[in-house]
Amino acid sequence: MADDPEEGMLSWDESVFRNEHVFEIDYVPETFEHRDTQVKSLTYALRPAVRGSRPLNVMIRGPPGTGKTTAIQKLFDEVGAQSREVRTLRVNCQVNSTRYSVFSRLFEATFDYEPPSSGISFKKLFGQVAEKLVEEDRVLVVALDDVNYLFYENEASDALYSLLRAHEEYPGAKVGVVVISSDPTLDPVSELDSRVQSVFRPEDVYFPVYDEPEIVDILRERVDRGFHDDVVSTTVLDRVASLTAESGDLRVGIDLLRRAGLNAEMRASRVVTEEDVENAYETSKYVHLSRSLSGLSENERALLAVIAHHDGGQAGEVYTPFEEETGLGYTRYSEIVNKLDQLGLIDAEYADIDGRGRSRSLSLAYDREAVLDRLE
Ligand SMILES: Nc1ncnc2c1ncn2[C@@H]1O[C@H](COP(=O)(O)OP(=O)(O)O)[C@@H](O)[C@H]1O
Ligand SMILES: [Mg+2]
CATH class of the missing domain: 3.40.50.300 (P-loop containing nucleotide triphosphate hydrolases)
Incomplete structure (x- = not known):
């Protein structure tokens, strides 16, 4: 009940995880199949x-x-x-x-x-x-x-x-x-x-992307090591694999398993459901975005934030608020635009603007809210 905060939670020593460490970013797996x-x-x-x-x-x-x-x-x-x-x-x-x-x-x-x-x-x-x-x-x-x-x-x-x-x-x-x-x-x-x-x-x-059956194989191994028995059913694992296959990035699947496990614990449940997976996916699908953002410098982040607020704007227009914020020159600005484009964070596309020649329009490659949340 409301006056008992412990109610409806697994106690500290209870967990769906056998070894949560296997879902961490720097974990080197013991077995390495399909390569x-x-x-x-x-x-x-x-x-x-x-x-x-x-x-x-x-x-x-x-x-x-x-x-x-x-x-x-x-x-x-x-x-x-x-x-x-x-x-x-x-x-x-x-x-x-x-x-x-x-x-x-x-x-x-x-x-x-x-x-x-x-x-x-x-x-x-x-x-x-x-x-x-x-x-x-x-x-x-x-x-x-x-x-x-x-x-x-x-x-x-x-x-x-x-x-x-x-x-x-x-x-x-x-x-x-x-x-x-x-x-x-x-x-x-x-x-x-x-x-x-x-x-x-x-x-x-x-190294090609793994296909769905390969993803199932690899993630099953991770599930066996990371979760207690019967926490993740075959149906749930299949759902995780199919969401992972959408991007082909195995990191999504591993992050998804961990977050879905945490969601189950939050509900005081000893099994992970498909709903736990769906909820986790709202975050896990941005694993790649988060990783790209983590490597950006102050000025690169500043530009991305400016683009988020001027989504679809012409490069020439977007420069003004960027310059106000960073004081950087146009050459450096163009270099950063190129880098964000190469990283797949923005799309910089050439477009003709009414007879005045060609200019690039800059738009976010990801959902605006997702980008802004992660830039904070
Ligand atoms: N064949 C595999 N078996 C087990 N885990 C794998 C396999 N391939 C990738 N992984 C896991 O997927 C994640 C991403 O792999 P990583 O080697 O970092 O990919 P890349 O360097 O190609 O981006 C890591 O957590 C890694 O442990
Ligand atoms: Mg790598």
């Missing part, structure tokens, strides 16, 4: 590293939530267990979107402490990492995860050039590169400078 061909190709490319040679470079492409990060993480763990002669490092380029910060992560992995945040030139940073590699006679395998962010910042060619040419400047340095792109509209190799193209001939590995 055999991809894992085989990656193993083939990386195998030389275990023998002390430079591995083949690889380019992994595929939409979000198709297991790219997980695949490389699992492989790197295995390589690390096989051989102490190899140093593996996955750099998240959504967070480290410049050549300098990529190499700062490399420095950190090499020396176990962060480089000074200023006052050290790129050349020096790079030199210290490369010299240490040669001195230790180790092979370095770097995965540039979500490398598309380096392209959006025009940093990809420089970063790759330094990595791929390391052995010329520092004889004996053995570096392999894995680039991972989640942007289906980006063809990384063709976007690189010709000086980089001439030394970058990666093995191509593609």
Whole structure:
């Protein structure tokens, strides 16, 4: 009743979850099904590293939530267990979107402490990492995860050039590169400078979206580990899988399971119903949006908010309120427009405006309220 807040809640030690941790973002699953061909190709490319040679470079492409990060993480763990002669490092380029910060992560992995945040030139940073590699006679395998962010910042060619040419400047340095792109509209190799193209001939590995039966398989495994027995029925799991298949992003399904579980607990229920799933979907369907927003800078967020308030406006008109808020010039403004467009957060489409030439109209790619809620 109203005066007993405990009533109608599961007590603290009761839960539908056996292990809620398996629904967290950085959980690396024990089993990794339906990616055999991809894992085989990656193993083939990386195998030389275990023998002390430079591995083949690889380019992994595929939409979000198709297991790219997980695949490389699992492989790197295995390589690390096989051989102490190899140093593996996955750099998240959504967070480290410049050549300098990529190499700062490399420095950190090499020396176990962060480089000074200023006052050290790129050349020096790079030199210290490369010299240490040669001195230790180790092979370095770097995965540039979500490398598309380096392209959006025009940093990809420089970063790759330094990595791929390391052995010329520092004889004996053995570096392999894995680039991972989640942007289906980006063809990384063709976007690189010709000086980089001439030394970058990666093995191509593609991660397609999982089909619905595959999603069911993968999520069933997660349900078995994450929930107590009989909490999630087959019907409910099928519903989760079909909602997940709409975007093809497995993250939606995993988030959906967790939120549906929390909804069930909120109702003091020991089973998850389809209604719990439907309610959870209102939030989970925006997993991709939230992830994209989390990587944006202050000014990028500011522009998105301005566009939300001037949805469909011409680029020239939208600039005025943006400039008032940030004081940034038109060139920087256009760059940010391009980035938001490439991220799929907005649609920037050229349209003729009555004889005055062509201009871009800027509109949100997501529901306005959903964007504004998440920008707060
Ligand atoms: N084959 C699979 N088996 C189990 N879990 C998977 C599989 N593929 C992806 N996942 C899970 O789906 C989520 C998204 O995978 P991730 O590797 O981050 O995708 P991507 O890097 O392609 O965006 C992660 O939580 C991951 O654990
Ligand atoms: Mg990833």
